[in-house]
Amino acid sequence: MKKRIVILGAFLSAFLTVRAAGAKICFEAETAELIEAPMVLVTNGIEGASGAYLEIPEGAGNPPKVTDGKAVFAFEVPSDGIFTLWCRVWWEGECSNSFTVQSDDGAAFLFGEDATYKVWHWVKYPVARTTAPLRLSKGRHTLTFRNREDGVRLDQILLSADRRFVPVDIEVPGLRK
Numbered sequence: 001m002k003k004r005i006v007i008l009g010a011f012l013s014a015f016l017t018v019r020a021a022g023a024k025i026c027f028e029a030e031t032a033e034l035i036e037a038p039m040v041l042v043t044n045g046i047e048g049a050s051g052a053y054l055e056i057p058e059g060a061g062n063p064p065k066v067t068d069g070k071a072v073f074a075f076e077v078p079s080d081g082i083f084t085l086w087c088r089v090w091w092e093g094e095c096s097n098s099f100t101v102q103s104d105d106g107a108a109f110l111f112g113e114d115a116t117y118k119v120w121h122w123v124k125y126p127v128a129r130t131t132a133p134l135r136l137s138k139g140r141h142t143l144t145f146r147n148r149e150d151g152v153r154l155d156q157i158l159l160s161a162d163r164r165f166v167p168v169d170i171e172v173p174g175l176r177k
């Protein structure tokens with residue numbers, strides 16, 4: 001029995017150490033340092049958001065006809081890491097469920113295209129294990145969200161170096177280690 005408790009204790013401390021190793025950086029969509037129309041800031045819209053959120057209104061237009069519409073975020077990464085990108089979003093439907101995202105000046109990638117509509121929920125990138133997560137060095141970085149489909153809303157953004165972490169509801173903005 002005692003041996004079992006020791007093993008359990010060792011397992012728990014290893015588990016907690018691994019969890020503690022994964023930094024999480026969370027910020028509100030409305031803290032974007034640049035918002036370009038038809039991306040707009042909404043302060044009193046759909047219930048259940050964490051404060052304000054960003055939206056490309058349904059019918060505002062999307063590529064190739066409308067190529068404008070973006071939000072740029074700047075944030076500090078505390079130490080080198082490999083991050084999963086999570087976004088708290090509200091999609092209008094299958095023609096309104098994605099962004100094109102760019103990390104710093106890297107290659108743009110598709111974010112979203114999941115089939116959960118008309119409810120606030122968290123979506124991650126990458127979805128497939130074969131796609132590389134975001135590798136970010138210590139220091140300042142940017143994320144750019146571009147117009148790909150209208151009818152989309154973005155409430156919170158969370159970068160997690162802990163691959164097992166799954167945000168559930170509204171997250172507290174800031175840095176957790």
Ligand SMILES: [Ca+2]
Binds near residue numbers: 096113
């Ligand atoms: Ca779509």
Ligand SMILES: [Ca+2]
Binds near residue numbers: 052
């Ligand atoms: Ca928000």
